[in-house]
Amino acid sequence: MSQSVYGARVRRKEDPRLVTGHGQYTDDVQLPGLLYAAMLRSPHAHARILSIDARDAEAMPGVVKVYTGSQLKGLVAPIPTAWIPPESDLKMVEHPVLAYDRVRYAGDGVAMVVAESRALAEDALDAIRVDYEALPAVYDQVRAMATDAPQLHGDAPGNVALHWTVGTDTDEVFRAADVVVSQTIRQQRLIPNPMEPRSAAALYNGATGELTLWATSQNPHIHRVLVSGVLGIPEHRLRIVSTDVGGGFGSKIACYPDEVLVAYAARDLGVPVKWTETRSEHFTATSHGRDHVDEVQLAGTRDGKVLAVRVKAYANMGAYLSTAGPGVPTILFGLIVNGAYDIAHASAEVYGVFTNTTPVDAYRGAGRPEATFLIERIMDRYAAAIQMDPVEVRRRNLIRREQFPYANPFGLSYDSGDYHQALDKALAMLDYPAIRREQEALRRQGKYIGIGFSTYVEMCGLGPSQVAGAVGFQGGLWESAMVRVHPGGKVSVFTGASPHGQGEETTFAQIVAEKLGLPLEDIEVVHGDTNRIAMGWGTYGSRTTAVGGGALALAADRVVAKAKTIAAHMLEIPEEAVQFEEGRFHPEGSRDRSVSFQEVTLQAYLAWNLPAGVEPGLEASAFYDPTNFTYPFGTHIAVVSVDAETGETRLMRYIAVDDCGPTINPMIVEGQIHGGIAQGVGQALYEGAVYDDDAQLVTGSFLDYAMPKARFFPRIELDHTVTPSPHNPLGVKGVGETGTIASTPAVVNAVMDALAPLGVDDLAMPFTPARVWEAIQAAEGRKGGQS
Template sequence: MATATIERLIGKSIKRREDPRFITGRGTYVDDVKLPGTTHAVFVRSPHAHARIKKIDTTAAAKHPGVVAIFTGKDMTGVNSLPCGWLLPDLKVPPHMPLASDAARYVGDPVAVVIAETEDAALDAADKVKVTWDVLPAVSATDKADARTSAQIHEVAPSNVAFKWQIGDAGAVDTAFRNAARVVKKKIVNQRLVANPMEPRACLARYDAATGDLTLWVTSQNPHVHRLLMAAFVLGIPEQKVRVIAPDVGGAFGSKIFLYNEETICSWATRQIKRPVRWTSTRREAFQTDAHGRDHVTEAEMGFAADGKIVGLRVKTIANMGAYLSTFAPAVPTYLYATLLNGVYTIPAIHAHVTGVFTNTTPVDAYRGAGRPEAAYLLERMIEAGAAALKMDTVEIRRKNFIPKFDNGFQTQVALNYDSGNYAAAFDKLLRMLDYRKARSDQEAARKQGRFLGIGFSTYIEACSIAPSKVVGSLGAQAGLYESGKVRVHPTGGVTVYTGSHSHGQGHETTFSQLVADELGIPMEQIEIVHGDTGAIPFGMGTYGSRSASVGGTALLMSLNKIKEKGKKIAAHLLEASPGDIEYANGQFQVKGFPGKAVPFGQVALTAYVPHKYPEGLEPGLEETSFYDPSNFCFPFGAHACVVEVDRDTGQVKVLRYLAVDDVGNVMNPMIVDGMVHGGIAQGVGQALLEGAVYDKDGQLVTGSLMDYCMPRADNLPVLKVDMTKTASPSNPLGIKGCGEAGAIAAPVAVINAITDAIGSEDLAMPATAQTVWQALQKANNRREAA
């Protein structure tokens, strides 16, 4: 019997199993699913940011050839508001109907749907729907949404305030500031971003009149959450009659977590017309209707002792919610943001106050990093300001403030209890990679030639592996945040894994296979990963918040352990030994100390399904399901550095070097982790230099296409140098912390700090376009001339 040790796959850069299908164009995305008799939905959307609907006349449109049905909000009787899944105390939750029938509250707000035999017919007919509008005053700016405006967006929310929320100890901060050597103050804007996954949102809804079953294919990061919210909360359909399938999904970055109007309407409409209904977003619709990200305006103050130690932090943030509360919107600028304001530093006193406001803009919700990039950006800008005020080196001031190394628990001032951390180690490694001294002397030499180089740093911490259900429940989440994992061993030893996590770029088919292969000692080729289908998987919470490996992976690990335990009983019976004497190694069950006395995994599997010689009282079959609810968040951390050159004549910024040291705990597949970090950095550089959703004062989205909204491209980035430190998380048995959002959190502020270092300016708005930097240069010049 073979006893050769099987090579472990965890920790190896195994090439992604799913990629051949993607790169040869053979993935199955929602738009690739074809059903006979499918109709096409086109939405009539508001061209106004805020307008009362006086009348919708569909007469002419209904006569257009090929039109099957036209519905307005008034037709959707018995349908409830799209729910908000995270409630804060005193949160104002206005109704958010799938089709607005009283008023439209942002450009793109759908008011009618035209369903036709072809998309062209639907488009032509949609042109003929006549909406009579009564245009109302609109407001789009975050810091102008309150009482100073004449726009009143929702009756339930006077002055357009959705919530006021706070955390920390205001009195302690007051005291700390009184005793501080310096208190620096800054207005910090974290601009609005559009996620722009490569695949736009899409859905296909099919009602089977014979069985009463509804199947919805939808671009979703969490098909069970979609099913629960849509079926139970909005449409009132029993969940067992609804199957939600999120097949291959081409990127999401948070924007596909949420329940949107379009899939809800198509699911409702297919039941009316008894034919499948399809909708695929155009890029223009994506800009207008995919939940946007970030959009904070903040006044921050940080107090320092004379030696550079931080003594306190006071934060007042206005967070733009957009026109309605998207599914998890209230959590993002509160529990995912303000609880991270302790960063990786010892800050003895913190207080944060957050006001959420409604505006006549696209709803804002979680976008890669969700709250944590905002916290990191704020802290790292403030610490730079402190360094400038105290005339300290930017490296020194950080070193002085790091929380010292700890292995199991650090209580912050803002509710969280960090799992494990060694922040100085990651920073020191980064400095070595950068060769900080040389970088500074290069900078000086370049300066003598009239070239403006700048060096910027950032450190960050994030709360990942979202999350312990009890904790988030007490904070207002209307959902549990565990994960499920089912392992089905087939009679001939093949394995199908059903995970509640959802891969939309993360590579789960590879990483989860690595985990299963290692645990069961079988080749990856024998393993299939199934995800994204409520008809196949156990109830799952899906993928966001860097949670799949740590939470979803642990659920799988639990099922694998159950499989092994049951297998031991079967093997013991076959080997005529006691189950306690059986161990599992290298793909076989063996008597401890006697590797020759063994039965292979496949034989045990077969025995489980052909239980002729079988332990008394043991159930046949070899299939186990587990639900894992983590004990704590995980807290990945890291330090990034960026070197830029600023063209002094044009303000153009070129990123010359970008280096990162991330600590994401234990790593399943380094290549995949590097890929995620690379992508995150690209997004972060995008936020720093290129991206920004702009509304005009009337609430028109000026950056409504890729011609005006600039996404980062390969030539915007240098070769990235990424490395890791590894501090295992004690929060889950795999020791994983999570890596999905790290780059997007750390990169924006590293880039901005580098630019301000280059041009000697303290204030710089994102995106730091050439014009923005040139204007800052002009200001700095004027200041110098005046001085």
């Protein structure tokens, strides 16, 4: 028997098809008679639609039909929101699939052309005449709350979409505290940009009434629920397929108008229809992330003990409420603003605000990066205020090992950890005293390097369904798994999670290989098809391995239990006396007689001689609902150099020590951390959506929106600690988002550390060379003025 594959760096089962060009992405779908759709999108950020004339477009050769909002009103229900935080006074405004009287952001859908080719459909867009009456627009959430701001929705006065508060009363602590530090922080809007654009293809079978919708989805079953509701197609006649999905990062959670329209047209015309967004469309018509203005305050003692933290957040929701949008700046943000620190008093107050911008939803980390950024930045400012080393301040406030399970001020129960151990390990990798000496020496030469820390924790592994209900998520958050052993002993695994790059076809096969004692190549993992998988909630929130893997472990255990019963019968010994190891069943303490897993499987299917009461076949399902979230944690350290002449920041070293519990495939875990770090660094240094005063997106392509490139990074230095979570069968904590959550503040703290001797103490992300240079100049001007 070969060595265990569980915990090993085995190559991915996904890769052979993906490195040979044989993936099955949505835009790869080809069907006989396929028509192509293109969307006409509003060029105005805010306007009344006076009239739409599509006659010329419909008369063009190859054009089959043009759909407008007024035609579909009443036939297609509005796009729903699936997260309604309790006691938030959420305004459920109408989000039509195509605007019929008013457009509310540049990119809002106005009409859909269906034609015989992609090019003909796009040609016809130019022939649709829309008369708009432009209205004043607002892109900034704070300005949108002003009394004279343009109003987006009649039923949301002041553009307030939601107002939500959580936590303990902190006023008394702040009044009495010796030290109070405050900062207003803008966490800029980001554009998710998975490399695969969104796409949808639909095929309607008029005879059976079944509609198949291929869609770029992180959660096909959630799409089935939502599309079913919007189009009135019953769930047993609606099949969503998302075989290979080219990244999501949150942007493929939401149900968008586009896939609904494609499905509608396929049913209406009786011909298959496909649509794929261009990258330009992605920039304006796919959900964005972050976009907070946060007023954060920390109260502490002079000797480094944090007493309270509070935040008032203004979250930009965009023009409509996206599927999970309202939950991101509330539940996923407010409940963890104390971070990894033992802080007795904390509170958060959140305004979600409508603006004339693309709707905002989850983006890798979703709420937790925003919370982590605030606490990690304000910890550094606190350290500066009391003239203490930022490491020492963290050390004095990190939750101690003996405090777990730790109840945070918002009622969360952090599962397990040794936060100090991760910090110490990272500091040893860095050689902290040496780099501080080097920094001092370089400063004397007029060269500036900075060291930044982020001792983060996050909550993920979403999550107990009871909690999902309590926080207003309109779904469950359990996961399903089915393990089907075929008569010949090969195994199909069906998971309700929907990986799209995270490699669970491999890690889930590793789980089953370990449980059943089978080689990895005998196990196939099936995901992303609602007709093959009973139900599931998808892949986001670093939940797939913790929750989907938990379900799978339980299902595999059930298979083994049944096989054991049959094996005992075959071996003619009591079941308690059967031992299962390395793929064989034998009497405890003796290997003279044994039966293989394959022999037992065959008998289960032949059913010639099964024990009394045992049904034929060998498969088992599990629906697993976790008892708590999981809480991965760690320490990230960035070392940067800043060129004071040019303002350019260079990342010199990046160290990450993460604890995501036991790892099933360390190679895949490291890949998740690398990618997460790059995205977080992107926010700190490069990325940012910019709107002009007419609420037009200025950064509307890869030419204007700076995506991280390979040459921006040094080798990433990784290590880990292992603290299992007691809350799921595998003890795993999730690792998809940690890198993004941890890295932005680490890099920002490093740059601010480098700039401190130059007198720069506040700067907004991203830290582009121009912005850093201007800040240095401004600080020098202030110094000049003082002297």
